[in-house]
Amino acid sequence: MDYRRTYRSAAIVFADLVARIPPAALDGPGLGEWTLRDLLGHTVSSALRQVPTVLATTAPTLLVPAPEAYFALARVAPADLVAAARQASAEDARATGAALGDDPADLVSHYIGQATGALAVAGDDDLVATPVGGMRVEDWLPTRTFELVVHASDAAVAAGLPIDFDPDTLASTAALAARIGAAIGHGIPTIRALTGRTTLPTGFSVL
Template structure:
């Protein structure tokens, strides 16, 4: 196992545990609170939980070849997704958490991290966008967990979790996406205090 693969695995586990810990802090009357766009807190937690559930599904569905070479390729392929369908899947996943979302998310996390620990880096897994190595898929899920755990924290007016490794890995992927999508220069100028980003700027 390489240093990079160890880092990717640890970052994913860190982000997953932070998500579980935050969900435990959701008060009963907060689940219907507006969170992100059209999503409530429950919807957003459901959507975020898919960063765990999709890994479980991918591992249980081996792929025959790696059609996606790396995390950047995954997100480039995802640029054509149906956003309405994504929103619906988030709401459906939120409903599936039933009456005790915190317990459901914690149990899902334990299952998924156990499956990841048992699966080698080079295992080819089937993602929604194509086959890829597990170790290349994990950073996309770390990114989703990191970004949306922050969204949930802000919706609840709670401090964001201390996830330095997951944050570092997510920032690195965001920078790679900025470069790959032709947005590298404005991102660099903004990060170095030379120019503000335009309204709505995103690497996704």
């Protein structure tokens, strides 16, 4: 699958969803303790706004060799670092959500234009400095598509709106979720649940 095309496709679906969210819903429930505004802010920050910055920053060494390794790192990182990262993410989500205002569609489209423009001139094997270390562009971008698909679906549920992605985008996201499960030692339960052999435990997550 073309990781560039699936990223752009996911971004377009996210932009369409944002344009359909009523302003009155923005300060309602989003995900967990986040409002819908906070959730949109996190999605914009993690999956769109940071893309040009990361793609413009060269890393000297490859440290994270695959998309699933990016997410699996949270399982082995020191608990205090993970807690600090989550707190910083929550604060950024609220600040970015507030900056989006009550009509976020135009700003979201602006960030998508910047991100896809930066991606257009990046090489697949370019080593870039991501928040967790050096990665190839072709390995890091799928983690941003994953963020877009997962959080756009969260936002759609919170807003009570329909959403759909093209089959390749959904397939690549589902495949990455399965690879994360395998990377953190939950490959067999994931496979058996997906094939109807069993159900996953309550609260199971690959993140």
